[in-house]
Amino acid sequence: MAKVAKIPIIDISADSEQDQRQVAKELVEAAVEHGFIYIKNTGKDIPVEAVEAAFELSKKLFNAPLAEKQACAYQSNNRGWSAMHYETLDPKNQRVGDFKEAFNFGEFINGKAQQPIPASIAEHESQISAFRDLCYNMCLKLNTLLGIGLDVNPPDFFTQAHKTERGASGTILRLLYYPPLPQTSATAHDVRAGAHSDYGSLTLLFRLRGQAGLEIRTPDASWAPVPVSPPGTEADPAPPILVNIGDLLSYWTNGLLRSTVHRVVFPGPGGGLVDGETDTEPRYSMAFFCHPVGTTPLAVVPSERVRKFRAANEAAAAQDGERKVMTADEHLQMRLRASYKQMYSDKE
Known part of the structure; x- marks a missing residue:
């Protein structure tokens, strides 16, 4: 069995103020040390049935x-269908684009998508909207807990x-499909999704049991697989939701919260396969990329812990005079231009 990533598993379903403060502390420590957190899916915040139906x-x-998919092709507003190899998450190290298809859903108004969607799923438009709302509310809860755990003033x-x-x-619900290796032209050196950190504040990742591929970069610069069902959760009604800190929360906290680099690979029998997982079948996942309002300035968050971290971090302190306070949208556009160079070069 491959040596797996050590990521804490946290139950955020507690209701009492005292319990929530303890959960908030645990979330912050996991975000500082790992940047990734397993959230037990008790069904309280996001029902298991809703996840299964979305898959x-x-x-x-x-x-x-x-x-149908081509009629909903990816646009510069970060919505729509992207074909195999269209996105390149690690352009410096990839010979071709990612071995995946994706579909990005932006906002819904009154249950209606504000973009074209394939006719095959049009009758389920309100269901997709409802699932997106569940994810959004979960992210609000996590952001509240992180504010409490960091003693931000105000905590919300x-x-x-x-x-x-x-x-x-820029909040997006993204559905993803990765074909198995035999159905691709990939070589042993190719990846399904290039090494990257996420662009937003928080990401919720939903995966199906048995489907391998996700790895995170560890502090020693090696790669460790992230099991869908870590030890102790195998009998849970659904795999835990994997939460990771994105670039914006890291930027907001001057690097205190870790935005960890990760990728999706073809593990292979001699690579990063975890017991009970396989890479011989198609892989499906769903990611909810949570972003703050686009005009939000990314100034350092008002937290004493963040201030002390910045003061103790000589490299960060030295850059204070050069730090650019950009908005959330400016940061997102900067990252999208790097991943979709063909689209943006055609417009310039």
Whole structure:
């Protein structure tokens, strides 16, 4: 068995104020040390049935006729279908684009998508909207807990920055499909999704049992697989939700919260396969990329712990005078231009 990543498993379902403070502390420590956190899916915040139904819709979407998907092709607003090899998450090290298909859903209004969607799933539009809402509310809860755990003043600082009533954001629900190695032209050196950190504040990742591929970069610069069902969760109704800190929360906290680099690979029998997982079948996952309102300035968060961390970190302190306070949208556009060079070069 491959040496797996050591990621804490946290149950955030507690209701009492005292219990929530303890959970908030655990979340922050996991975000500082690992940047990734397993959240037990008790079904309280996101019902197991909703996750299962969303995966069924994902399979239906990627099995839709090619013409349907092409009619919803990816646009510069970060919505729509991207074909195999269209996105390149690690352009410096990849010979070709990622071995995956993806479909990005932006905002819904009154259950209606504000973008074209394939006819094969059109009747399920409100279901997709409802699942997106569940993910959004989960992220608000996590942002609140992180604010409490960091003693931010006010503690709902992060949460308020993500409230949809304050304006539009880059938040995206992304469905993903990765074909197995025999169905691709990949070589032993290719990856399904290149090494990258996530662009937003928080990411919720949903995976199916038995489907291998995700790895994170460890502090010693090696790669460690991230099991879908870590030890102790095998009998849970659903695999835990994997949460990772994105670039914006790291930037907001001056690097205190870790935005960890990760990738999706073809593990192979001699590589990073975890017991009970395989890379011989198609891999499906769903990622909810949570972003603050686009006009939000990414100034250092008002937290004493963040201030002390910055003061103790000589490299960060030396850059204080050069630090550019960009907005959430400016940061997102910077990252998208690097991943979709062909699209943006065509427009310039």
